[in-house]
Amino acid sequence: MNAPFRKIEPGVEPLFKGAEWDFDLVKKTYDAIEKIGVGEMGLDIYPNQIEVITAEQMLDAYASIGMPSMYRHWSFGKHFAREETMYRKGARALAYELVINSNPCINYIMEENTMTMQTLVMAHAAMGHNHFFKNNYLFKQWTDATSILDYLAFAKEYVAECEEKYGVEAVEAVLDSAHALMNQGISRHPAKRPTASALRDKANKRREHEEATYNELWRTVPRSALAKTAGDADSKAAAQESLALGLPQENLLYFLEKHAPKLEDWKRELLRIVRMLAQYFYPQRQTKVMNEGCATWVHYEILNRMYDRGQLTEGSMLEFMHSHSSVVFQPKFEDKFYNGMNPYALGFAMMQDIKRMCEEPTAEDRDWFPDFAGNGDTLGTLKDAWANFRDDSFILQYLSPKLMRDFRFFSLHDNSAFPVVEVKSIHDEKGYRNIRRMLSAQYDTSARDPDIQVVNADLSGGRRLTLQHRVRNNIPLDPEACDRTLQHVAHLWGYRVKLIEVYAETGKTFKEHETLPLP
Amino acid sequence: MDIVDRRLNPKAKSLGNRQRFLRRAKGEIRDAVRDAIKKRKIAEVGGGENVRIRSKSLREPQFGLGHGTGQRDFVLPGNRKYSVGDVIRKPDGGGGGSGSKGSPDGSGEDDFVFNLSRDEFLDIFFEDLKLPNLVKAKLKDMRSPQPVRAGHTSDGSPARLNQMRTMRNSMARRIALHRPRIKELEELEAEIARLEALDPRDDEKILGLKTRLARLAYLRKVVAYIDPLDLRYNRFEKRPRPKTQAVMFCLMDVSASMTEPLKDLAKRFFMLLHLFLTRHYAEVDVVFIRHTTEAQEVDEETFFKATETGGTVISTALVEMMKIVSARYSPADWNIYAAQASDGHNFDDDMEHCLELLDGDILPASQYFAYIEVGQDDTPHGMTSVAWSGYEEVAERCDHFAMRRVASPGDIYPVFRELFAVSEMRGEGTR
Incomplete structure (x- = not known):
């Protein structure tokens, strides 16, 4: 609430007074929100579909990674069991809403929310998240909002079909292995994306073609005769093979799907499904701060505007402020509640800060952000940021010295060889840029995920698959998890798999892991 | 913008996932259930359970x-x-520089608690006991209400139409509204025809009769033979089946020779009996009698936990049981069930006394007496225990005395089979 007194426009009645809601009221309130969000703020959104669900259904949705339909797998059951237990114990509250990056944009709201909360979540999800999904370049590049629901429906059906044909356990084994490699199933460079129905047709055609053209004769042709050409230099052949296989390849799932020698077709299709999902969720991992910040900033703005013109009662406003301030609370690092940076807090604070700098800049702001400080166009500046940045670049570009002072950021350097950590920078003139760079690096997914690539497959020889992990900052892979995950790679590849950890700086080998598929 | 109410959509969308998850963790869950059975009171066997599992097969490595x-x-x-x-200084425990920062993924993940529903719990409990499927379903079935006739209603399915009531209503309505019978019309038509043949010019009378005929025909049309108003259907109400009360005596030898595993076997035997009884009776009391050379009534805790030293005299338990029966559970009001678990040891001289008690008092008063002899399967062939050889003769004579040697949980169920198979069938047949 920016002004102590609000100017209630004549003839404006509060939209609602009590906590109770009904469908007409939700509709009426949504229209008021949309009038502000789209009409005044100029947000660009997918059409909304608001779905009212119960707490139980919210738990269900959690268990299927928030998607309305999902193929069946035990790990979702495991997550469900854990969430349910936490919820029943009262250790964890449920989200007020859940929103899906689809067109139309599906917003789940819970039936037990009060009307004020419904207003809040509609402004948050149906306006904020929705605008972000539609406009951010990562989502535009990597996800196809119109087809995701169809693709999920196809995936669910396909997995169910496979379970019927090949047995639940066989399908499970493939999905287990694919899930283990999900973070290595992402292509970080965009490629053109066919639609879901085209993919499905293609998959079907592929199968039909194989079935139609199957010929017993081919089985009798000696394989080696085909492969055996003039025995020229091995290295040249190897280089050619690498080229043909597209090596080195960072997308393990893609590589296995295309080149694993022993995989049956339906297994390849399953890998593909998991890979598509990993790719779909990749932008969300990269934009937690921005996405939540955008939604939080938008709901804050919209509800304040509604209150200012008298559409909300003071009671509702207090309830909203209470809930809003607990959402954007950032515990200090010594606090027992501290669990990393709260993306809502950081995102919201940065966007409020951008607003401040656009409207009431200080000399320091003009110094640091000459291109927008004092331009008076808050929304234009924010929309530009929402569209063209992801978490790490957003922080690198927009985190102001004032905010670093407000958060009292300091950076630490930890060398595992010493029993102490050293304070490298604090929020002072010398430290600002350092802190900003390090905080940004903390949100850089490509720096946080281990850098693993397929470097060699030796298809004409022993078929040993070689992976390489480039060790940065002397941080190797967690050995136990690595061995277990490698087992999954071997399971899909079908032959011996080796993972070499090399120092990124020197290229020297640090450690080797090797495993064989279990019979 | 559309608002969709999804609250009525099918619930438990993730049931399939849960089943897959339970199957995956089956081994661990089964162990957890076994532990739970040890901790649980007999009467609490039919309930859900919080299970803590730590499972290798549930890991999702990355x-x-x-x-x-x-x-x-x-x-x-x-x-x-x-x-x-x-x-x-870094925090203790070698947690490294990350300290309290974002706890490492995965480490705390393998170990977690979740709730098994009653059905899931019993499934696993039954699995060890090797119950036939039909029996499983029946035991899991909570008190099944029975449809009972409860008057009539004006609304229902055609199959429940009560014809007598309906026709009675119809007739009453027809009389009250003066619905003409077909015979009346025919008579009138005959009369008109007769008059017309006799003297076609007697207009007035014929006309009068014709008007009357038209009126009657109209009435017949308007007042239906059976109107929806008349319909009466039999009404049924779901009422819990009247059940009676039963008391279950658990007798156990607690002398030193009864080891923990043997007691655990005995406990499952008692649990199963309790489940069967709760299915048949609204109220089931449980009485625990333990004995060495003397018997006493104890609470459940002491019954399973404490071990006594000394020899074994079974008859003391039987005497104690009869004492309790005559004091608290009159056989006229209570169905008496007794389940005895022992490793078969007894003083030789005592068996005679035991049989006397059984024949004289206990067997006539009780519905069923089950004796299980727990023990590892290492008794040399042909060697029978004192108690076993003593009871053998009773078992031949009496239908409601059952005895069985039990070495593993799977052996327990057959003890009950004959008894409950018969009574289930009888119950179904009379309905």
Whole structure:
């Protein structure tokens, strides 16, 4: 609430007074929100579909990674069991809403929310998240909002079909292995994306073609005769093979799907499904701060505007402020509640800060952000940021010295060889840029995920698959998890798999892991 | 913008996932259930359970960076006192520099507690006991209400139409509304025809009759033979089946020779009997009698936990049981069930006394007496225990005396089979 007194426009009645809601009221309130969000703020959104669900259904949705339909797998059951237990114990509250990056944009709201909360979540999800999904370049590049629901429906059906044909356990084994490699199933460079129905047709055609053209004769042709050409230099052949296989390849799932020698077709299709999902969720991992910040900033703005013109009662406003301030609370690092940076807090604070700098800049702001400080166009500046940045670049570009002072950021350097950590920078003139760079690096997914690539497959020889992990900052892979995950790679590849950890700086080998598929 | 009400959509969308998850963790869950059975009271067997499992098969490994190695930089909020160059001791436990920061994924993940529903719990309990499926379903079935006739209603399915009531209503309505019978019309028509043949010019009379005929025909049309108003259907109400009360006596030898595993077997036997009884009776009391050379009534805790030293005299338990029966559970009001578990040891001289008690008092008063002899399957062939050889003769004579040697949980169920198979069938047949 920016002004102590609000100017209630004549003839404006509060939209609602009590906590109770009904469908007409939700509709009426949504229209008021949309009038502000789209009409005044100029947000660009997918059409909304608001779905009212119960707490139980919210738990269900959690268990299927928030998607309305999902193929069946035990790990979702495991997550469900854990969430349910936490919820029943009262250790964890449920989200007020859940929103899906689809067109139309599906917003789940819970039936037990009060009307004020419904207003809040509609402004948050149906306006904020929705605008972000539609406009951010990562989502535009990597996800196809119109087809995701169809693709999920196809995936669910396909997995169910496979379970019927090949047995639940066989399908499970493939999905287990694919899930283990999900973070290595992402292509970080965009490629053109066919639609879901085209993919499905293609998959079907592929199968039909194989079935139609199957010929017993081919089985009798000696394989080696085909492969055996003039025995020229091995290295040249190897280089050619690498080229043909597209090596080195960072997308393990893609590589296995295309080149694993022993995989049956339906297994390849399953890998593909998991890979598509990993790719779909990749932008969300990269934009937690921005996405939540955008939604939080938008709901804050919209509800304040509604209150200012008298559409909300003071009671509702207090309830909203209470809930809003607990959402954007950032515990200090010594606090027992501290669990990393709260993306809502950081995102919201940065966007409020951008607003401040656009409207009431200080000399320091003009110094640091000459291109927008004092331009008076808050929304234009924010929309530009929402569209063209992801978490790490957003922080690198927009985190102001004032905010670093407000958060009292300091950076630490930890060398595992010493029993102490050293304070490298604090929020002072010398430290600002350092802190900003390090905080940004903390949100850089490509720096946080281990850098693993397929470097060699030796298809004409022993078929040993070689992976390489480039060790940065002397941080190797967690050995136990690595061995277990490698087992999954071997399971899909079908032959011996080796993972070499090399120092990124020197290229020297640090450690080797090797495993064989279990019979 | 559309608002869709999804609250009525099918619930438990993730049931399939849960089943897959339970199957996956089956081994661990079964162990957890076994532990739970040990802790549980007999009467509590039919309930859900919080299960803690730590399962290798539930791991979801992923490539991740190692913890506590290498060099890292990180930014924290809330600095109050540090300036550049300060050093801070790392938190204990070798957690590395990340300290309290974002707990390493995966480490705490393998171990968690969740709730098994009553059905899931019983499924696993039954699995060890090798119950036939039909029996499983029946035991899991909570008190099944029975449809009972409860008057009539004007609304229902055609199959429940009560014809007598309906026709009675119809007739009453027809009389009250003066619905003409077909015979009346025919008579009138005959009369008109007769008059017309006799003297076609007697207009007035014929006309009068014709008007009357038209009126009657109209009435017949308007007042239906059976109107929806008349319909009456039999009404049924779901009422819990009247059940009676039963008391279950658990007799157990607690002398030193009864080891923990043997007691655990006995406990499952008692649990199963209790489940069967709760299915048949609204109220089931449980009485625990333990004995060595003397018997006493104890609570459940003591019954399973404490071990006594000394020899074994079974008859003392039987005497104690009869004492309790005559004091609290009159056979006229209570169905008496007795289940005895022992390793078969007894003083030789005592068997005669036991049989006397059984024949004279206990068997006539009780519905069923089950004796199980727990023990590892290492008794040499042909060797029978004192109690076993004593009871053998009773078992031949009496239908409601059952005895069985039990070495593993799977052997328990057959003890009950004959008894409950018969009564279930009888119950179904009379309905």
